[in-house]
Amino acid sequence: VKKIIVLGSGMVGSAIALDLHKRHSVTATDFNQQALDALKLRDNIATMRLDCSDHHALKKAVSGFDLAVCAVPGFLGFKTLKALIEAQIDVVDISFFPEDALELNALAIEKDVTVVVDIGVAPGLDNLILGHHNASMQVDFFECLVGGLPSARTFPYQYKAPFSPADVVEEYLRPARLYESGKIVTKPALSEPEYVEFADLGTLESFNTDGLRTLLYTMSHIPDMREKTLRYPGHRDQMLALRSAGFLSDEKIEVMGVEISPREFTSKILFDSWKLGDNEDEFTVMRVTVKGEGQTHVWDLLDRTDHQTHTSSMSRTTGYTCCAMVESVLSYKWKQAGVSPGEIVGGDAKIFADILEFLGERNICLKHHKSF
Amino acid sequence: VKKIIVLGSGMVGSAIALDLHKRHSVTATDFNQQALDALKLRDNIATMRLDCSDHHALKKAVSGFDLAVCAVPGFLGFKTLKALIEAQIDVVDISFFPEDALELNALAIEKDVTVVVDIGVAPGLDNLILGHHNASMQVDFFECLVGGLPSARTFPYQYKAPFSPADVVEEYLRPARLYESGKIVTKPALSEPEYVEFADLGTLESFNTDGLRTLLYTMSHIPDMREKTLRYPGHRDQMLALRSAGFLSDEKIEVMGVEISPREFTSKILFDSWKLGDNEDEFTVMRVTVKGEGQTHVWDLLDRTDHQTHTSSMSRTTGYTCCAMVESVLSYKWKQAGVSPGEIVGGDAKIFADILEFLGERNICLKHHKSF
Numbered sequence: 001v002k003k004i005i006v007l008g009s010g011m012v013g014s015a016i017a018l019d020l021h022k023r024h025s026v027t028a029t030d031f032n033q034q035a036l037d038a039l040k041l042r043d044n045i046a047t048m049r050l051d052c053s054d055h056h057a058l059k060k061a062v063s064g065f066d067l068a069v070c071a072v073p074g075f076l077g078f079k080t081l082k083a084l085i086e087a088q089i090d091v092v093d094i095s096f097f098p099e100d101a102l103e104l105n106a107l108a109i110e111k112d113v114t115v116v117v118d119i120g121v122a123p124g125l126d127n128l129i130l131g132h133h134n135a136s137m138q139v140d141f142f143e144c145l146v147g148g149l150p151s152a153r154t155f156p157y158q159y160k161a162p163f164s165p166a167d168v169v170e171e172y173l174r175p176a177r178l179y180e181s182g183k184i185v186t187k188p189a190l191s192e193p194e195y196v197e198f199a200d201l202g203t204l205e206s207f208n209t210d211g212l213r214t215l216l217y218t219m220s221h222i223p224d225m226r227e228k229t230l231r232y233p234g235h236r237d238q239m240l241a242l243r244s245a246g247f248l249s250d251e252k253i254e255v256m257g258v259e260i261s262p263r264e265f266t267s268k269i270l271f272d273s274w275k276l277g278d279n280e281d282e283f284t285v286m287r288v289t290v291k292g293e294g295q296t297h298v299w300d301l302l303d304r305t306d307h308q309t310h311t312s313s314m315s316r317t318t319g320y321t322c323c324a325m326v327e328s329v330l331s332y333k334w335k336q337a338g339v340s341p342g343e344i345v346g347g348d349a350k351i352f353a354d355i356l357e358f359l360g361e362r363n364i365c366l367k368h369h370k371s372f
Numbered sequence: 373v374k375k376i377i378v379l380g381s382g383m384v385g386s387a388i389a390l391d392l393h394k395r396h397s398v399t400a401t402d403f404n405q406q407a408l409d410a411l412k413l414r415d416n417i418a419t420m421r422l423d424c425s426d427h428h429a430l431k432k433a434v435s436g437f438d439l440a441v442c443a444v445p446g447f448l449g450f451k452t453l454k455a456l457i458e459a460q461i462d463v464v465d466i467s468f469f470p471e472d473a474l475e476l477n478a479l480a481i482e483k484d485v486t487v488v489v490d491i492g493v494a495p496g497l498d499n500l501i502l503g504h505h506n507a508s509m510q511v512d513f514f515e516c517l518v519g520g521l522p523s524a525r526t527f528p529y530q531y532k533a534p535f536s537p538a539d540v541v542e543e544y545l546r547p548a549r550l551y552e553s554g555k556i557v558t559k560p561a562l563s564e565p566e567y568v569e570f571a572d573l574g575t576l577e578s579f580n581t582d583g584l585r586t587l588l589y590t591m592s593h594i595p596d597m598r599e600k601t602l603r604y605p606g607h608r609d610q611m612l613a614l615r616s617a618g619f620l621s622d623e624k625i626e627v628m629g630v631e632i633s634p635r636e637f638t639s640k641i642l643f644d645s646w647k648l649g650d651n652e653d654e655f656t657v658m659r660v661t662v663k664g665e666g667q668t669h670v671w672d673l674l675d676r677t678d679h680q681t682h683t684s685s686m687s688r689t690t691g692y693t694c695c696a697m698v699e700s701v702l703s704y705k706w707k708q709a710g711v712s713p714g715e716i717v718g719g720d721a722k723i724f725a726d727i728l729e730f731l732g733e734r735n736i737c738l739k740h741h742k743s744f
């Protein structure tokens with residue numbers, strides 16, 4: 001039994017705490033007491049109210065623990081992770097912060113702590129898969145198609161946001177960086193739409209988003225790499241319309257004598273429109289394609305809301321991948337000073353197999369298809 | 373030569389003043405001096421700055437004129453028309469106000485003035501056509517499909533507003549009243565979309581809007597009547613999406629600490645998106661179908677921007693129908709105390725023929741097709 005502190009008890013953080021609690025001594029923390037109370041109702045987990053932006057309190061809180069899971073909101077992630085490294089505790093991080101995690105690599109080596117970042121479903125599982133193939137062959141193509149979608153296709157957006165609509169809107173605005181013929185190229189978000197067929201789902205639409213993250217730097221030897229978001233056909237048209245008409249602009253306009261940011265206004269409207277109801281089903285779909293040496297590997301994932309435990313597929317796929325990684329670190333199977341994203345960890349065949357097994361035990365099944 | 377005062381020198385009012393000026397003594401008025409200056413630049417028309425909401429000034433201004441054309445903004449229309457009737461001047465009105473014009477009928481009879489209202493393209497020409505057929509047969513079906521559209525189909529809305537976007541948004545919100553099997557029924561705006569084919573244009577999409585106006589009361593013996601708006605396919609989907617997501621709601625939401633009406637916000641965004649550039653072409657398309665006694669009459673109109681005189685088709689079709697009516701009133705061919713909309717005037721075969729001839733001289737051609 002190890003002592004784990006989980007920072008952030010949101011939707012995913014809670015799922016992580018509940019799973020780890022079955023085998024370890026877990027303390028869940030959050031800034032918001034209500035989130036902790038809700039978690040308490042589900043299981044008898046130790047909780048602690050904690051403001052992670054108070055680094056003094058944070059460092060004090062984590063002392064004595066074997067490992068920290070960092071599941072705080074993205075905007076807090078980088079600084080929280082830095083403080084944790086300074087406190088010399090091993091960390092598995094799924095805060096998906098916008099800054100470059102590899103900037104903390106030198107500090108983590110200096111402090112001799114093992115840090116694994118971006119280890120959810122995507123980024124996370126797709127990075128592990130790429131790392132796995134990259135260790136055994138010359139990869140020349142990588143593509144990750146991924147989406148979290150509601151089962152019910154409700155007009156007009158056919159979409160519900162598992163996280164803040166403002167973050168989704170940001171994904172539809174930030175230019176996408178991808179590799180083409182060995183060079184990083186930048187394309188508009190929502191560009192290059194393609195219909196893609198999925199068993200049990202039918203046709204979805206993919207488009208460019210800026211999701212390669214650490215792969216841009218760690219896998220720069222792969223000439224073609226891209227990440228695309230999946231949505232129901234029609235969603236992209238609606239969002240492109242909003243964007244091109246100016247509804248997502250940051251340039252304030254005057255309405256009723258007040259200067260208003262269209263983007264903030266629209267995020268507010270979408271917040272209501274995109275809220276997933278308590279009893280609404282959702283699913284996570286991902287298709288990772290890795291090519292090289294004449295082989296094509298396709299990995300398909302489809303995971304749905306778990307009604308038994310009331311756990312969303314987004315929490316399951318992100319949270320349990322993180323949990324699997326926690327086990328590998330706690331058992332010292334993965335022990336490497338520095339900051340490692342999934343593509344580095346995935347190069348270890350044993351850990352890759354362990355993670356897939358761990359997910360399989362929780363009914364998250366990746367289908368692997370190899371062709372020539 | 374008669375003395376005419378044109379109240380309102382906006383896009384349509386100016387076109388009316390310029391046409392009437394060729395044959396009569398015209399004084400154009402507006403609240404806005406810039407509008408009058410712009411008109412002066414085009415022709416040597418007498419102008420007068422006038423605030424039509426100041427009824428004392430209005431009544432003083434119109435004294436000595438033979439006829440007033442009322443082309444003020446809709447929200448001012450009813451009160452302006454009432455003041456004109458009180459001043460005992462004949463009026464041709466195209467202000468298209470939201471109130472029921474027939475409420476002023478008794479007053480107009482009492483004051484012995486001839487008033488013709490809603491005499492543009494639609495309402496206007498379609499009413500004349502219905503009145504024309506209604507005078508000679510038992511009509512059992514009337515449908516008017518009408519739209520003013522930009523020639524260039526620009527993503528995402530494929531639409532430019534010849535008048536305020538707020539007024540167009542109002543059309544997409546106000547429930548449509550129509551006749552079905554002899555009863556007035558109410559359907560949501562944008563409902564019952566249908567594709568309709570037009571020569572030279574291809575496929576347009578029609579949907580219900582609340583456009584029957586006076587016909588609801590004057591033609592209540594016709595069992596089936598409807599008015600539908602025409603747009604390029606795709607426009608309705610976008611507007612329906614905005615409406616159903618809450619972008620057109622009047623219920624204020626809090627953004628950045630301020631209470632904002634989504635509808636006002638969206639009208640502001642659309643104002644920029646829907647502005648017709650100075651050199652952008654537009655057209656007006658209308659199809660009126662009248663059935664009865666086993667006959668089907670279809671009237672088709674397609675009118676485009678006049679590059680020679682820089683006059684939009686919206687100004688041409690609305691303004692010149694109004695001008696034709698002005699001639700009929702000035703020549704006493706139409707002399708009837710009370711408020712008459714087009715369907716009443718159209719019952720006079722001679723005036724109907726005169727108006728079509730007047731429009732034909734200005735290259736506005738209605739194609740009439742009769743089938744059995």
